[in-house]
Amino acid sequence: MLIDLKTISTEELEIAETLDKDWWQASADDAPVLGLATPLRVKVKASKVGDKYLLAGRISGAVSLKCDRCLEAFRFDLEIPFSFFLVSPKSGPGEAEAELLDEDLEVDFIHGETIDLDVRIKEQVFLSLPMKSICREECLGLCPLCGANLNEGPCQCGRQKTNLAFSKLESLKIEGR
Numbered sequence: 001m002l003i004d005l006k007t008i009s010t011e012e013l014e015i016a017e018t019l020d021k022d023w024w025q026a027s028a029d030d031a032p033v034l035g036l037a038t039p040l041r042v043k044v045k046a047s048k049v050g051d052k053y054l055l056a057g058r059i060s061g062a063v064s065l066k067c068d069r070c071l072e073a074f075r076f077d078l079e080i081p082f083s084f085f086l087v088s089p090k091s092g093p094g095e096a097e098a099e100l101l102d103e104d105l106e107v108d109f110i111h112g113e114t115i116d117l118d119v120r121i122k123e124q125v126f127l128s129l130p131m132k133s134i135c136r137e138e139c140l141g142l143c144p145l146c147g148a149n150l151n152e153g154p155c156q157c158g159r160q161k162t163n164l165a166f167s168k169l170e171s172l173k174i175e176g177r
Contacts, residue, residue, distance in 0.1 A: 001042075001117040005110070008046050008053055015044045015057075019121070024063075032133055033125070037062035037075045042121060049085075053110070056083035059124055065133045069141035070149050080128045084120075086110045 001017055019040040026035050044057035059080040064073050088110055140150035148155035 001121075002114045003046060003117060005053060005113050005115065008048050013046045015042070015046070015117075017042045019061075023118075024122075032065055032129060034064040034066055034073055037064045040078070040121070040125075042117070044117065051087065053086040053115075054083065055086065055120070058082070059121060063125060063129075065129070067135035067139060068133050069139045070135060070151055071142065072135055072149070072151075074133075074135035076129070076133070078125065078128055080124050082124045086115060 001015075003013075003015070007013060019036070019042060021036040021039060023040070024033070024036045026033065038061045040059055040061035042057065042059050044055055046053060046055050048054075059082065060078060062075050062077045065076045066072070067074055142148065143150055143155040143157060146155050146157035148157070
């Protein structure tokens with residue numbers, strides 16, 4: 001979804017788009033995201049503020065993630081409000097390095113007369129994902145020995161229920177007992 005910056009003035013330009021499930025082309029870089037579980041609804045308001053462009057909006061829908069414990073796919077609902085500024089980079093021979101302030105973290109740079117919203121939509125989806133993707137809080141994960149999904153029932157490998165780190169203590173002999 002490309003936006004021509006010449007069409008944005010001081011009055012808001014409103015864009016509402018629904019991105020189909022096949023819009024998300026999964027790649028190796030998208031490791032936690034397997035694809036879209038539902039179409040994404042994107043609403044964006046773009047306006048010009050001085051020499052900057054302000055983009056604010058909301059993304060809603062659901063993605064399919066892989067659980068970090070059991071490796072099964074699950075649906076993760078999204079409701080992402082976002083806003084950021086777009087500016088042209090300042091270039092000059094006397095440009096010194098500067099420390100970034102908190103408000104600078106909401107600024108992105110543009111090159112040319114158009115911006116690609118697809119890249120920024122994917123970026124916002126990744127920023128909204130949890131650090132650890134868990135299908136449900138009580139997920140048991142996989143057996144560390146045989147790899148069986150413990151959510152489907154106990155495994156048949158006969159592993160001990162004790163922590164392996166304490167297995168040496170079983171052979172400990174205490175005098176007087």
